[in-house]
Amino acid sequence: MTSIPHDTPGEPDPLRALGLEQLRRRTSMKWRTYPEDVLPLWVAEMDVPLAGPVVRAVTDALTLGDTGYPAGTAYAEALAAFAAVRWKWDGLDVRRTAIVPDVMLGVVEMIKLVTGPGDPVIVNPPVYPPFFQFVTHMDRRVVEAPLGADLRIDLAALEEVFRQATTGSGRAAFLLCSPHNPTGTVHTAAELASVAARAERYGVRVVADEIHAPLVAPGVPFVPYLSVPGAGRGLSLMSASKGWNLAGLKAAVAVAGPEAAADLDRLPEEVGHGPSHIGVIAHTAALREGTGWLDALLAGLQANRTLLTGLLAEHLPAIRPQPAEATFLAWLDCRALGLGDDPAQVFLDRGRVALSSGLPFGTGGAGHVRLNLATSPEILTEGVRRMAAALMTHL
Numbered sequence: 001m002t003s004i005p006h007d008t009p010g011e012p013d014p015l016r017a018l019g020l021e022q023l024r025r026r027t028s029m030k031w032r033t034y035p036e037d038v039l040p041l042w043v044a045e046m047d048v049p050l051a052g053p054v055v056r057a058v059t060d061a062l063t064l065g066d067t068g069y070p071a072g073t074a075y076a077e078a079l080a081a082f083a084a085v086r087w088k089w090d091g092l093d094v095r096r097t098a099i100v101p102d103v104m105l106g107v108v109e110m111i112k113l114v115t116g117p118g119d120p121v122i123v124n125p126p127v128y129p130p131f132f133q134f135v136t137h138m139d140r141r142v143v144e145a146p147l148g149a150d151l152r153i154d155l156a157a158l159e160e161v162f163r164q165a166t167t168g169s170g171r172a173a174f175l176l177c178s179p180h181n182p183t184g185t186v187h188t189a190a191e192l193a194s195v196a197a198r199a200e201r202y203g204v205r206v207v208a209d210e211i212h213a214p215l216v217a218p219g220v221p222f223v224p225y226l227s228v229p230g231a232g233r234g235l236s237l238m239s240a241s242k243g244w245n246l247a248g249l250k251a252a253v254a255v256a257g258p259e260a261a262a263d264l265d266r267l268p269e270e271v272g273h274g275p276s277h278i279g280v281i282a283h284t285a286a287l288r289e290g291t292g293w294l295d296a297l298l299a300g301l302q303a304n305r306t307l308l309t310g311l312l313a314e315h316l317p318a319i320r321p322q323p324a325e326a327t328f329l330a331w332l333d334c335r336a337l338g339l340g341d342d343p344a345q346v347f348l349d350r351g352r353v354a355l356s357s358g359l360p361f362g363t364g365g366a367g368h369v370r371l372n373l374a375t376s377p378e379i380l381t382e383g384v385r386r387m388a389a390a391l392m393t394h395l
């Protein structure tokens, strides 16, 4: 039988702090979208208590009534310091940053800076569904350059899409997801440099969504897009939101490469009024003082990845998970199960476990589900048990 891993030394694993009863008291999307008999392993919220420094910083702010508008560059400074230590990147210049309400609204604003209505925005499906929704909503055209069979960027296909997208009108953006949601792929420095070279060749502007950057597995190097040669005209969105489970405390940072600074300067002032001041305080505390907590989380996630592989081998051997190196998501190819294009619906209806359907992730999503690993080993085990049970009743 697949066994549940034990605690690692250091800070306690935050994934094992909360039980189902406590989690069901939460009122956020993960816990309130489905009825109580459904186990939710879908939307990217983590089943963790907050890092101590975040709780203290927010509590202090609330006690003081420090609930006005955000000011200053503390968040960007904390991010720059984190990037220098964690990713060995000292190129994050606070003068080339802006705070934005959250990553997706930041993505929208960056795309607005470098494209016009009707222009193409290239994405690598299967990819985070809001990439399609937000881009379409802002009157840009989504153009797909699907990942290769190895779930990595297909550089030749990307180049061809760059060429086609820029023939004629000329302006185009590439919305890079790094690390990639849902596959957990961490792009290498060589891959990112190739992306930058191709983008330069065709004049495509790169907007990198790097929200999952703090969530690389222990020992895996994350390479910030703006750190690779040729990426100077790129723009990046970074945030503590995924790494420390702060989605409800809205804030993110937009970072411009040296040759994109003038573009970022055109960001309308009102965009900076959108982030929550409490959000900025929380994110800043996470980056400054929450690295011990993050390391404990990353160890727990790694243990959960191993646990999931074992559970699937035992109960659902037809699903062979691709090894993910980042995020807290597992992208599962369920095509061998014969459950059709939307296996998540079968798992929900018959197993009472909620996973994300692969369909909204675009090309390559059919027959797949995305499972959220950021929970306790017990809940993860129960989730896979329910998936297997769904199959029994499906036969």
Ligand SMILES: Cc1ncc(COP(=O)(O)O)c(C=O)c1O
Pocket: 044, 102, 103, 104, 105, 128, 177, 181, 209, 211, 212, 239, 241, 242, 247, 251, 252
């Ligand atoms: C790749 C990616 N970008 C953006 C977001 C959303 O970030 P925010 O809430 O800051 O808009 C998520 C959330 O899961 C994500 O996975």
